[in-house]
Amino acid sequence: MTPFIVNPHGRLQEWVADEKGYFKQAGLQNYTLSAHSLLTKNSPKQNHAKAGVEENKNGAYQTYEAGRDASISCACHWTVNMAASDHHGKLWGECYSVSPCAIVVPGDSAVHTPEDLACVAVHVGYQSGSHYTTIQALEPFLDPKDIKLTFGGTPADRIDQLLDGIAPAATVFGPQLYLAEQLGFRKILDCTFMISAMVPEGVELEQVSKYYQALRMAQADIDQMHQPYVHYYLNELPERHAKLVDVKRFGPGERIVFEPYSQALYEQTQSWIRERGIFDGSTEQASEYKDAVIRL
Secondary structure, three states, rough: OOEEEEEOOOOOOOOOHHHHHHOOOOOOEEEOOOOOOOOOOOOOOOOOOOOOOOOOOOOHHHHHHHOOOOOOOOOOOHHHHHHOOOOOOEHHHOOOOEEEEEEEEEOOOOOOOOOHHHHOOOEOOOOHHHHHHHHHHHOOOHHHOOOOOOOOHHHHHHHHHOOOOOOOOOEEOOOHHHHHHHHOOOOEEOOEEEEEEOOOOOOHHHHHHHHHHHHHHHHHHHHHHHHHHHHHHHHOOOOOHHHHOHHOOOOOOOOEEOOOHHHHHHHHHHHHHHOOOOOOOOOOOOOOOHHEEEEO
């Protein structure tokens, strides 16, 4: 049987399920946790001029266009929704997850409120969770014309930009948020957002169900006491960042919610993205819910 390949992406659940034998207990005998994910600890440091960042428009959506080497992988629900609607796989509709996320600024920044972020460059990932959630979070406070985004690359890239004094503000999530807060960066606005999973064509749905059975057990362990498992964040953080912090102080991070990704949510998300022009020429011929989302 073809190995079931999982792309970890900065959360604890897969590592706990592996440690506790939950994948095999659920019947997923042949699986592997791939190191080839956007948030891998092998993410190299980019060289940026002090004057600024050359915008990086290779984000989460583009990785689905190129094709991810995984039987299942995750990204923000906006990107997975759009990628599934454009036939790059199918959104797993039986659950989703929620990740802590925030816009942060240096400790000595003059920014203290969301309104202070008017026309301030917030570093985000292009067509990635930080892109959409920053717009969503700032809209109640700022006129759209005053929301300024810089596409700074991966979460690891944005941490480098904060540390190097290049980013006046950045949106970070999961372990990168815990890292930034521990290093004295200040949270200006909560941007907690939804994550969903993509299943490529040809993957056995029974295997996906077994995978999530294992993650349900792991989630219960994390909910009860996450502290025994936070060392797994070291599997996800670049060494240059890990050595700056004590991961024992990190929180539980992303939480899986075993509720369906509904048709109403799918359609509302499509409309929200189109209204804001986040995708040039966003198609009106997007796949319908029944064709883009897997419901058992």
